[in-house]
Amino acid sequence: MDILIRNALILPMTASANDPRKFFRGSVAISGGRISSVLPATPDNGSDDRGTESENRSRRVIDAGGKLLMPGLINLHNHVAMSLMRNYADDLPLMEWLADRVWPFEAKLTGDDVYLGARLGIAEMLLGGTTTFVDMYWHADRVAEAVLESGMRAVVCPAFIDTNYEAFERETVRLVERYAGADGGRLGVRIAPHAPYTCSPESVRKALSLCERYGLGIHVHLSETRSETETIRQRYDKTPTEYLRDLGVFDYPTLAVHCVHLTEEDMDILLRYGVSVAYNPQSNMKLASGIAPVARMIGRGLTVGIGTDGPCSNNDLDMWDEMRTASLLQKVATGDASVLPAYETLRMATVGGACAVGMEGELGVVAPGARADLILVDMGGPHWAPGNDPIAGLVYNAKSTDVDTVLVDGRILVERGELIGTDTVALVREACRRVERIERR
Amino acid sequence: MDILIRNALILPMTASANDPRKFFRGSVAISGGRISSVLPATPDNGSDDRGTESENRSRRVIDAGGKLLMPGLINLHNHVAMSLMRNYADDLPLMEWLADRVWPFEAKLTGDDVYLGARLGIAEMLLGGTTTFVDMYWHADRVAEAVLESGMRAVVCPAFIDTNYEAFERETVRLVERYAGADGGRLGVRIAPHAPYTCSPESVRKALSLCERYGLGIHVHLSETRSETETIRQRYDKTPTEYLRDLGVFDYPTLAVHCVHLTEEDMDILLRYGVSVAYNPQSNMKLASGIAPVARMIGRGLTVGIGTDGPCSNNDLDMWDEMRTASLLQKVATGDASVLPAYETLRMATVGGACAVGMEGELGVVAPGARADLILVDMGGPHWAPGNDPIAGLVYNAKSTDVDTVLVDGRILVERGELIGTDTVALVREACRRVERIERR
Numbered sequence: 001m002d003i004l005i006r007n008a009l010i011l012p013m014t015a016s017a018n019d020p021r022k023f024f025r026g027s028v029a030i031s032g033g034r035i036s037s038v039l040p041a042t043p044d045n046g047s048d049d050r051g052t053e054s055e056n057r058s059r060r061v062i063d064a065g066g067k068l069l070m071p072g073l074i075n076l077h078n079h080v081a082m083s084l085m086r087n088y089a090d091d092l093p094l095m096e097w098l099a100d101r102v103w104p105f106e107a108k109l110t111g112d113d114v115y116l117g118a119r120l121g122i123a124e125m126l127l128g129g130t131t132t133f134v135d136m137y138w139h140a141d142r143v144a145e146a147v148l149e150s151g152m153r154a155v156v157c158p159a160f161i162d163t164n165y166e167a168f169e170r171e172t173v174r175l176v177e178r179y180a181g182a183d184g185g186r187l188g189v190r191i192a193p194h195a196p197y198t199c200s201p202e203s204v205r206k207a208l209s210l211c212e213r214y215g216l217g218i219h220v221h222l223s224e225t226r227s228e229t230e231t232i233r234q235r236y237d238k239t240p241t242e243y244l245r246d247l248g249v250f251d252y253p254t255l256a257v258h259c260v261h262l263t264e265e266d267m268d269i270l271l272r273y274g275v276s277v278a279y280n281p282q283s284n285m286k287l288a289s290g291i292a293p294v295a296r297m298i299g300r301g302l303t304v305g306i307g308t309d310g311p312c313s314n315n316d317l318d319m320w321d322e323m324r325t326a327s328l329l330q331k332v333a334t335g336d337a338s339v340l341p342a343y344e345t346l347r348m349a350t351v352g353g354a355c356a357v358g359m360e361g362e363l364g365v366v367a368p369g370a371r372a373d374l375i376l377v378d379m380g381g382p383h384w385a386p387g388n389d390p391i392a393g394l395v396y397n398a399k400s401t402d403v404d405t406v407l408v409d410g411r412i413l414v415e416r417g418e419l420i421g422t423d424t425v426a427l428v429r430e431a432c433r434r435v436e437r438i439e440r441r
Numbered sequence: 442m443d444i445l446i447r448n449a450l451i452l453p454m455t456a457s458a459n460d461p462r463k464f465f466r467g468s469v470a471i472s473g474g475r476i477s478s479v480l481p482a483t484p485d486n487g488s489d490d491r492g493t494e495s496e497n498r499s500r501r502v503i504d505a506g507g508k509l510l511m512p513g514l515i516n517l518h519n520h521v522a523m524s525l526m527r528n529y530a531d532d533l534p535l536m537e538w539l540a541d542r543v544w545p546f547e548a549k550l551t552g553d554d555v556y557l558g559a560r561l562g563i564a565e566m567l568l569g570g571t572t573t574f575v576d577m578y579w580h581a582d583r584v585a586e587a588v589l590e591s592g593m594r595a596v597v598c599p600a601f602i603d604t605n606y607e608a609f610e611r612e613t614v615r616l617v618e619r620y621a622g623a624d625g626g627r628l629g630v631r632i633a634p635h636a637p638y639t640c641s642p643e644s645v646r647k648a649l650s651l652c653e654r655y656g657l658g659i660h661v662h663l664s665e666t667r668s669e670t671e672t673i674r675q676r677y678d679k680t681p682t683e684y685l686r687d688l689g690v691f692d693y694p695t696l697a698v699h700c701v702h703l704t705e706e707d708m709d710i711l712l713r714y715g716v717s718v719a720y721n722p723q724s725n726m727k728l729a730s731g732i733a734p735v736a737r738m739i740g741r742g743l744t745v746g747i748g749t750d751g752p753c754s755n756n757d758l759d760m761w762d763e764m765r766t767a768s769l770l771q772k773v774a775t776g777d778a779s780v781l782p783a784y785e786t787l788r789m790a791t792v793g794g795a796c797a798v799g800m801e802g803e804l805g806v807v808a809p810g811a812r813a814d815l816i817l818v819d820m821g822g823p824h825w826a827p828g829n830d831p832i833a834g835l836v837y838n839a840k841s842t843d844v845d846t847v848l849v850d851g852r853i854l855v856e857r858g859e860l861i862g863t864d865t866v867a868l869v870r871e872a873c874r875r876v877e878r879i880e881r882r
Contacts, residue, residue, distance in 0.1 A: 087830040090837060091782035124823040285769035286837075288778040315837040316824045321762065325769070328726035332770075337729040341532035382565040383757045385869040386876040389528040396531060396727075396756040401842040428826040435827040 002059035003030040003410060004051045008069035008376065009390065012038060012366035013350045017343055022391060027051075028069060029059075030372040033184065033409040037368055064376055067404055068390060070346075071364045072131025072373040073319040074353025076278035077219075077257045077307025079137050081109070081117030083124070084435055085312040094225060094287045102312060106138075108441045113434060114139035118146035120431045123424055124317045126152055127417070128400030131373040131408045132353065132363060133317075134255065134278070134307070136192040136219050138164070141171060144179045147187055150422075151413045153373060155357050157192035157219040165203045169210065176214045186409060188357065189214075193249070195221035196240040197231045204247045217253035217358065220244065223266070224258040225289050241266035250275055255356050257307065258283075259297070260290040267293075267300050276303040276356035279348070281325045283309030295330045295339040305353035306345075318400045323349050327395055342395040372410035378402045443500035444471040444851060445492050449510035449817065450831065453479060453807035454791045458784055463832060468492075469510060470500075471813040474625065474850040478809055505817055508845055509831060511787075512805045513572025513814040514760040515794025517719035518660075518698045518748025520578050522550070522558030524565070525876055526753040535666060535728045543753060547579075549882045554875060555580035559587035561872045564865055565758045567593055568858070569841030572814040572849045573794065573804060574758075575696065575719070575748070577633040577660050579605070582612060585620045588628055591863075592854045594814060596798050598633035598660040606644045610651065617655045627850060629798065630655075634690070636662035637681040638672045645688045658694035658799065661685065664707070665699035666730050682707035691716055696797050698748065699724075700738070701731040708734075708741050717744040717797035720789070722766045724750030736771045736780040746794035747786075759841045764790050768836055783836040813851035819843050 006027035015022040026040040027049040039049040051061060082102075089101030114137065125133060132153040135143050140158035147154040158175060160168035172191055180189045191207055193199040199207075210216060223229055223240045232240045241262065244250060250273035257278040259270075270277065279294045297304050306326050308317050326348065327340040340348075354364030362371050379390060383397050406414035413420055447468035456463040467481040468490040480490040492502060523543075530542030555578065566574060573594040576584050581599035588595040599616060601609035613632055621630045632648055634640040640648075651657060664670055664681045673681045682703065685691060691714035698719040700711075711718065720735045738745050747767050749758050767789065768781040781789075795805030803812050820831060824838050847855035854861055 084827060085829070086825075086827065086838065087833040090830065090833040091779050093778045097778070120823055120826055127823065282765075282769060285773040286778065288772045288776050290776075291773060311838075315833070318824065318840075321765075324723075324762075325766065328723060328766070329773075331729045332726040332732060335729050335731075337534045337538070337727065338532050380866065380869060382561055382568065382865055382869055383759065384527075385561055386525055386527065386872040388526070388876065389531065392528040392531040392756070397527065397752075399759075399840065399842060401840060424823055425821065428821060428823055431827040435829065 003062060003407075004028075004049070004056065004059055005030070005062045005064050005069060005374070005376070006048050006050055008064035008067060010038065010366055011068055011070040011391070013071055013347060014365050014367055022343065023068075028366060028374070030407070030410040033372055033411070035366060035368055035370050035372050038366055062405070068377040068379055068394070069366065069374060070377065070394075071350045071366055072375050072406060072408065073129050073349045074305060074357070074364060075125060075130045075133040075307055075317065075319055076255065076305040076353050076356055077280055077309055078121070078133045078135045078317065079310030079312070080121035080133065080135050080143060080317070081114040081137055081139070082310035082312040083121040084113060084117040084431065084438070086315050089312060090315070094289065097287065105438070108438050109139070111139040111142045113438060115142035115146050116431060116434055118143045119150070120427060121311060121317055122146055122150045122152050123419055123422055123427055126150065126406055126413050126419060127403065128318050128320065129375040129377070129403035129406055130317065130319050131375070131406060132357070134219060134357060139171070141175045141178065144175060144187055148179070148182060151408050151411050153186050153363075153408050155188040155190055155219070157190040159192040159194050160203060160207065161194045161198040162200050162203050165206065169206070172210055176216070180214070184409065190217040190219045190255070192219040195224070195228065196243050197228050201247055204249065208248055208252065211252045217255070218249055219255045220249065220257065222256040222259055223261045226261055229261045239263060239266050241269050245269050245273065253358055258289065258292065260284055260292045262293060267297060267302065271300055271302055276305065278307040278356065279304050279326060280307045280309040281329045282322055283313040285325070285329070287313055291329060291333045294326070295334050298344070303352055303355045304348055305356045306349045319349055320398045320400050323395050342392040345395045346391065372407055374407045375403055376405035378404045444503060444848075445469075445490070445497065445500055446471070446503045446505050446510060446815070446817070447489050447491055449505035449508060451479065451807055452509055452511040452832070454512055454788060455806050455808055463784065464509075469807060469815070471848070471851040474813055474852070476807060476809055476811050476813050479807055503846070509818040509820055509835070510807065511816060511818065512791045512807055513816050513847060513849065514570050514790050515746060515798070515805060516566060516571045516574040516748055516758065516760055517696065517746040517794050517797055518721055518750055519562070519574045519576045519758065520751030520753070521562035521574065521576050521584060521758070522555040522578055522580070523751035523753040524562040525554060525558040525872065525879070527756050530753060531756070535730065538728065546879070549879050550580070552580040552583045554879060556583040556587050557872060557875055559584045560591070561868060562752060562758055563587055563591045563593050564860055564863055564868055567591065567847055567854050567860060568844065569759050569761065570816040570818070570844035570847055571758065571760050572816070572847060573798070575660060575798060580612070582616045582619065585616060585628055589620070589623055592849050592852055594627050594849050596629040596631055596660070598631040600633040600635050601644065601648065602635045602639040603641050603644050606647065610647070613651055617657070621655070625850065631658040631660045631696070633660040636665070636669065637684050638669050642688055645690065649689055649693065652693045658696070659690055660696045661690065661698065663697040663700055664702040667702055670702045680704055680707050682710050686710050686714065694799055699730065699733065701725055701733045703734060708738060708743065712741055712743055717746065719748040719797065720745055720767055721748045721750040722770045723763055724754040726766070726770070728754055732770060732774045735767070736775050739785070744793060744796045745789055746797045747790045760790055761839045761841050764836050783833040786836045787832065813848055815848045816844055817846035819845045
């Protein structure tokens with residue numbers, strides 16, 4: 001259905017950083033899942049486009065009530081089904097976290113579990129104003145199923161390590177043939193070599209032939225920990241970045257995750273090949289992986305977006321919290337309070353994310369022709385007052401619970417802070433029961 | 442009025458870190474503003490103490506509905522009236538932030554402005570489950586007025602720098618004589634030398650005579666930035682800690698704030714004099730001050746609690762967000778994912794805060810005899826599921842909006858997420874209008 005959202009404070013994210021007019025009052029019209037017009041309020045249109053009576057007979061008119069309208073947030077890295085492992089393995093070093101807790105639990109997971117975990121994480125993300133996520137996991141076809149049912153947008157990336165390569169290949173073929181580009185491109189597919197230290201040259205090369213055959217891009221963990229860089233140095237006398245480049249990975253559109261331990265030459269390589277980066281500050285802090293040199297990457301011109309990582313290493317899927325941490329961590333790491341200012345941080349979580357998944361201009365902006373992936377944010381709470389600067393407010397004091405309305409492809413998925421068509425209480429109850437069953441297996 | 446809260450998951454914060462039984466189901470009875478009993482559910486009491494009919498005739502019975510009951514959070518450092526400057530000066534280096542933005546705005550503030558700013562910040566804190574805060578500011582008598590009206594608990598600390606010493610002394614005398622120990626000790630008073638670099642030996646010595654005369658403790662910024670330590674080294678050939686010690690500051694109960702740049706000898710001094718520390722991770726990140734060696738301080742046996750700092754340097758008063766950052770920042774700074782585990786972080790924000798303001802056993806615990814400063818937390822949202830570990834959940838995924846009920850001194854101040862007796866919408870509107878007026882002055 002067509003929609004007119006009027007009486008909004010519009011933050012289109014199309015202005016440059018030094019443009020003084022980054023937001024304005026006005027209305028946004030939506031038709032066929034895309035934005036058809038963005039009209040600033042003027043004295044001529046009665047300070048707002050209300051639409052004509054005949055126009056409005058065939059569309060829904062939403063009075064935004066002065067709320068802020070902006071592009072939905074893009075969560076660039078997730079293992080959404082790990083929501084079932086939320087708070088299951090906290091305060092542990094990475095290898096203990098993986099080997100003693102995560103892997104044994106994951107070994108018991110069925111496709112049905114992954115589907116339920118994805119539904120839970122998707123509910124959390126939508127409620128918090130995230131409209132697109134990039135996911136890396138096993139049973140990716142079941143994640144895709146949950147995405148398509150939910151109305152959310154995602155790039156789903158089946159993952160492999162050397163020991164599960166055959167299963168991964170079957171899954172990828174099934175996924176691509178069944179789902180790639182489904183629902184007008186709402187579901188995208190990439191493949192995910194898990195990481196340089198878990199994927200040998202042989203399996204990476206085999207996987208690249210899938211990219212070639214199906215026209216797929218890559219999602220890969222890269223230089224997350226110091227021990228990874230040491231391992232790859234010992235095995236191949238290369239940095240993890242050089243290792244992937246030499247295998248030809250970067251000849252395909254690549255979104256690299258973490259990038260905590262990069263050399264200047266690594267950054268040159270990523271820039272030259274147009275590799276995008278997903279910055280996951282809370283996960284890197286929680287697992288004590290280190291601080292990615294994001295201010296430096298941005299200064300070098302790399303495309304960087306923000307991800308939460310999975311709910312087992314974060315432990316939520318709250319992109320507001322993540323944006324705040326993203327900025328604050330770079331400030332303290334560089335000793336410069338002016339790096340990653342609010343607007344730049346918002347750009348990472350919108351425009352940056354869109355570029356990183358190859359959807360520049362389609363997502364991450366409020367502009368005619370773009371997909372109508374939009375959110376309305378209520379700025380009325382005391383934590384917003386006195387409203388000196390809404391852009392700074394979005395990064396430094398907004399809460400995910402301030403999100404009032406969420407649209408993907410022009411379809412309303414959240415309204416007045418409630419998920420449409422999903423019984424959240426029942427979903428939570430089902431997840432709790434499921435985890436009890438998994439632990440007994 | 443007496444109260445019985447039944448059917449709660451009680452986290453009393455009295456268990457040691459290695460006690461496997463940190464929480465239990467049960468009920469808490471409140472009488473005369475204090476906790477009169479904490480009863481675990483047993484098969485004998487029908488799995489829960491429902492009270493007898495005659496008992497319940499004279500008290501209110503609250504069915505917690507399985508929510509988590511814990512001590513209210515203690516925000517150890519604030520400049521609450523700076524809520525009026527929220528988002529007024531973001532992404533700026535500390536000295537520019539102060540000299541170009543904060544000081545010129547503050548120069549225009551009247552006592553009425555401070556009172557309104559305090560009301561706004563108090564509303565935000567109560568809604569988020571903070572029951573006690575320590576505040577440092579000018580016009581502290583007006584902060585005290587807002588505190589007493591709100592029902593919240595606070596330690597209010599009039600601040601001085603050399604140039605306003607006389608006004609400070611008059612204000613302190615007025616404050617102490619009018620308010621100290623007001624409402625059964627709900628309002629405490631300390632004095633606040635602003636910082637070593639803004640307070641000369643002469644004014645600090647004069648201020649200490651007030652401590653002596655009125656039996657007051659101290660709240661002081663200490664070693665916030667590297668430039669502070671350099672300045673004090675140049676002026677006095679001492680560290681800021683040595684400077685305060687040599688003036689006799691630490692002979693009075695002292696709560697030192699920030700403590701980012703401490704030497705090992707400084708930590709020895711703080712420990713020897715029983716000085717408590719307020720850790721403000723988000724403020725230190727935002728202003729690029731550095732990372733306080735909190736894991737090390739705790740290892741050395743120092744009492745450390747958590748503060749948000751003022752809403753102009755944070756920019757909210759959300760202790761959940763602050764706890765999460767407190768833990769994550771120490772993990773990444775030390776390279777050890779196991780430091781500041783969830784329970785220890787919760788202890789800092791409850792028991793640690795209580796010790797830091799000299800109210801050990803009175804606040805920060807759910808125990809018979811303690812003040813009934815309690816909160817109920819709703820763990821039903823999808824960001825909590827599947828509930829693998831409520832303690833980790835409180836630190837790593839709880840939101841301030843999960844706080845359902847807040848009591849201070851046994852009086853219900855927040856119920857079903859709404860402030861009792863305060864029109865929050867009107868308060869926010871008043872703050873917005875007020876700031877417009879201040880800017881025109």
